Amino acid sequence: MQVNDPMIKENQERMAKTEDALRRELGKIRAGRANASLLNQVMVNYYGAPTPLNQMAQITVPEARVLLVNPYDKSSLKDVEHALLAANLGISPANDGDVIRLVIPQLTEERRKEIAKEVKAKAEEAKVAIRNIRRDIMDALKKSEKDGELTEDDLHDLEDVAQKVTDQSIKNIDAIRAEKEKEILEG
Template identity: 40%
Template sequence: MKHPLVKNAEDRMNKAIEKIGEELRRMRTGRPSPAILEEIKVDYYGAPTPINQLATVSISEDRALIIKPWDKSVLPAIEKAIFTSDIGLTPQNDGNIIRLIFPTPTTEQKQKWVKKAKEVVEQGKVAIRNIRRDVLKDLKDMQKDGKISEDDEKRLEKEIQDLTDKKIEEMEKLFEKKEKEIMEV
């Protein structure tokens, strides 16, 4: 059975990895993905509403996202929300659907996106190391207070370091996957 400190550290590290994974998923890669619309809210009868709750979002074969609202009266509001967002795409409204065309990215754009992904992953690694630092501090305090023996402290330190290494490796895999996704477009 894992020590509560190790279990707590693992839970916190998993949350950090999950958060970074979400952030990477929402990153633009030059490939159409409904995930880039997740953060955009449309003013629908006074309530900020996600696009996926107002319309069907699909990917067409010509490198475009198709947004087909269930209520056509909301088309201008969706268009406005996309214009004011920072996704860098211009919506094309034909009266029935909105089309977001993803131009083929240049090598320079791809390199910028890879650099941004690397920064996001580095932030995640720092978060994991900070969790390790906090837990090791708690461990030292427990040993000073006599709650655990010196041998237990050393054993738990090693467990936490192994856990940290494993989670950092998971972060690296997330980055490698995202880099491959960006570069193959």
């Protein structure tokens, strides 16, 4: 949706950032399928400096439920293994001296439903954040009208645009949630 008003445009960007944050948050949730983003938060103590795992190793998905971590520097294999254990992912790393394999365990039906509830809760949090942004927009527009910067007609037009932007963002969040729930429930 093309928006011309700078105030609404700024808040539309805030809504997009909320959607991106939800995607990142849901990316951390293990769905019974191998996903390299599961390791995005893993930090390895590499020569005394905390280094993101994805910057010091190639992470591939050779099979649906297997992550393969291939460090660029083979001498760091033990450090990578310790970092994976410390990350508390619920997955035991298998070190064969060359690469580390992480086999994602199959989820039970009960666990899938629990995770789906968690996804739904995170999506609701994101919707609340979107509604708070809309409230900020509406308050700012009313203040502008009160200060004489906007006419009453302009106020109503901009409120309509703000509502459409909000509705689109809520729709996007529902789509993100539905996609993750499908991934989890299909396994």
